[in-house]
Amino acid sequence: MPTAPYLATPGTTPCDPGRTIPLTLHDALDIVAAQHPGQQVHFPDEDERLRYDELATASRRLSAALARRGVRPGDRVGILSPNAPEFLQSLFGIVRTGAAAAPLALPMGTDLADYVRRTQRVVEAAGMTHVVLSHRIAARMRPALAHLGPAVLDSGELLARDVPDGAAPSAVDTSSAAIVQFTSGSTADPKGVVLSHANVWHCARAITAGIRLGPADVHGSWLPLFHDMGLFGALTGLFRGIPLHLWSPAGFVRRPGRWLAQFAQVRGTIATMPNFGYDALLAAVPPADAAGLDLSAWRVAFNGAEAVSPASVAAFLERFAPAGFRAPTMVPAYGMAEVTLVATLPPAGRAPLVEWVDRDALAEHGEAVPVAAEAPGARGLVGLGRAVADMQVRIADGERVRPDGVVGEIQLRGAMSTTGYLAGADGRDLFTADGWLRSGDLGYLRDGELFFTGRLKEMITVAGRNVYPLDVEDAARQVSGVHKGRCVAFADGSPDRERIVLVAETTVTDDGLRAELVRRLRARVAAVTDAAGIAVHLVAPRAIPRTTSGKLRRLDMRAALRTEDTVKR
Structure with a gap:
């Protein structure tokens, strides 16, 4: 004891x-x-x-x-x-x-x-x-x-x-x-x-304070306990002494709607999942079924571990509002394993905040220039809140701090930060000379609010222009025929040719229909990025590699395509 x-x-x-x-x-x-x-x-x-x-x-x-x-x-x-x-x-x-x-x-x-x-x-x-x-x-x-x-x-x-x-x-x-x-x-x-x-x-302690976790709360999660989001979310609930309901990840993947019905039945108040989990629920629960649920007890729906989509958030709020799901329940957050789990949270009780910025200015000049949501080339970014207790967040290029609205690397410091990786892992660049942890993520601050824009390693440069993979993917996943919106984009990486590569999952098997899908994808991406010569690869459902937490792995998909090309040659 x-x-x-x-x-x-x-x-x-x-x-x-x-x-x-x-x-x-x-x-x-x-x-x-x-x-x-x-x-x-x-x-x-x-x-x-x-x-x-x-x-x-x-x-x-x-x-x-x-x-x-x-x-x-x-x-x-x-x-x-x-x-x-x-x-x-x-x-x-x-x-x-x-x-x-x-x-x-x-x-x-x-x-x-x-x-x-x-x-x-x-x-x-x-x-x-x-x-x-x-x-x-x-x-x-x-x-x-x-x-x-x-x-x-x-x-x-x-x-x-x-x-x-x-x-x-x-x-x-x-x-x-x-x-x-x-x-x-x-x-x-x-x-x-x-x-x-x-x-x-x-x-x-930071999560408990940030969401005002109380004795009446009920934690429910389908995330694997071997993943940081699943593990530390569960431990936070346990240390508060509240009931925990821990489902199987495989069960959620097979039947997301069944999970949501059971979560509602136990009167769950806290749940955590990446953005694709909310998309899965949207795909699995049609409006008529959503209206029959009672989600009024749900008060914190963490959304993190991958980029938070404004379209997903808006669609989820609209679909499940008749079930009692309130806008402030959606809690977009930012974190990473190197800071245990969470680094930023929005204020308790605030509805999701979306800032619309000029896509070209963001990609080309690293400047988040606000525009109207309906403006041509507008890109929506979801606010991820401010630093939680005992943590600090800054945007910097190396050790040079960026001003508000200017993109740089998200850097973190505080009580949840790791002291490093296991011996043998490449952690030489994990910390800056002045002691800040380098996330490898790009973003900017606006009045203390963090906005994530992409990953340093995944930025696409074509003909001297920068393109965010998320912009390409957001455009492509709206095209009918892309299986559950699953697609990844990356740079070809070949020294003799610069182009965007898009890999999209599809259930379409007819050759003619596949050719038409490729044409529509190229047209849609070109319209958004103003880039020509886009290479499109169609693959079967679940062919794109995923991490253990379910995130699509862009660079592994690129490596797989290169291996396939080498074998064909």
């Missing part, structure tokens, strides 16, 4: 905004388990419930079992588990030993050999000594992981053993590593971000 000073203020939650001394993850759990022993984490797709006091007890037992298996303070221990009780039991059990938990992505497809190769790189980069494997997937995954190096431990076997839960705990400092969070790899190989207990505590 946590020491007396942490319990000196009865009734305060572990991440109460009034607290100033960080807690370890397991001390925070023990406090909330003592305050709300009967509160539950519900896993609907597994049809299981886990009480807070049961979670604390199980994590102590698992910690003792891990120590007997050789896990020591400073080790890094992998977790391979679906959204199920053993994920959280393993996480808290690992950190109690003084080791750091390293959540591993689950297989996304049928190519298990490729998954094992990618996991091998992650395991080696982290220097993992052990991997705790969910008993639900042990029969399939244990043989595949047997040759990776770390000892593979079955969560069911660890918890089934008669190990006393009263073993002397390791002394764990809040500055020590708690989580090694691997980045999603949307623009590069995944990197292991080292996050301390204090980083995680400050993040939960």
Whole structure:
């Protein structure tokens, strides 16, 4: 149990905004388990419930079992588990030993050999000594992981053993590593971000204050717990002592409408997902069905992890307003794994803010010149709020700070910032000389409000002109025939030819109709970008690579096309 000073203020939650001394993850759990022993984490797709006091007890037992298996303070221990009780039991059990938990992505497809190769790189980069494997997937995954190096431990076997839960705990400092969070790899190989207990505590505290998280709230999420948005969102709710409902990501992907109906049924108030999740709900729930839902309890719908689309936001607000979904419920935010999760949030209770700027001035000169929404060449950008508590945001070119309305790199500094990547990862340019974390993202500030415009590595330059991939993709996804609006754009990259490449998923198979779709896509993109010679590739649904969080991977798609061209030659 946590020491007396942490319990000196009865009734305060572990991440109460009034607290100033960080807690370890397991001390925070023990406090909330003592305050709300009967509160539950519900896993609907597994049809299981886990009480807070049961979670604390199980994590102590698992910690003792891990120590007997050789896990020591400073080790890094992998977790391979679906959204199920053993994920959280393993996480808290690992950190109690003084080791750091390293959540591993689950297989996304049928190519298990490729998954094992990618996991091998992650395991080696982290220097993992052990991997705790969910008993639900042990029969399939244990043989595949047997040759990776770390000892593979079955969560069911660890918890089934008669190990006393009263073993002397390791002394764990809040500055020590708690989580090694691997980045999603949307623009590069995944990197292991080292996050301390204090980083995680400050993040939960900032979110709690920023959205005024209270005892009446109910957290609901389908995001994978191995992803930062899913994990730290759930931990924030847990540390506030509220009910959690954690669905399966696969279940959401198969039936988004079913998820929304169940979320409404449990009277969920807090949910988090990337922009494509809101698009999936729009595609799955027609207006007639939307009107039959009761979403009036939903008060915070975080939208982050990828660019927030003004069109998606507007369509979602219109579609679900009859169900009681209010405009201020939509909460666009900005963050990244390197700052634990979130860096900016809009003021509580504010409707989404959209600024319309001249597209050409933004791309060519890096200036956000406001224009009317209906003006030719207008580009809408969603405001992502201001820096949360204990964080700072600036826009700079290197160390030269940009004025309001001028695009530069988004740079961050504060209590949630990592101290760096795991040894061996390329983090030479992670920080500026004056100590700011470089995001690799482009954006600008307007009166303190952050606007995201794109990624540094993904900017397209054609004939000396800059073009944002998002502008190309926003134009293309409106063309009928593009499957669920899924497309990516990037520069060809060849030294002897500069052109925009657009890859779009489609279910169209007729040759004539495909040729017509290519023609319409070229015309639409040319009209928006004023660029000629656009190369269009049509691919089957789900052919565009995705990150573990579901984001489309532009640069991996470019690499795949180059490989295909090489093979054809």
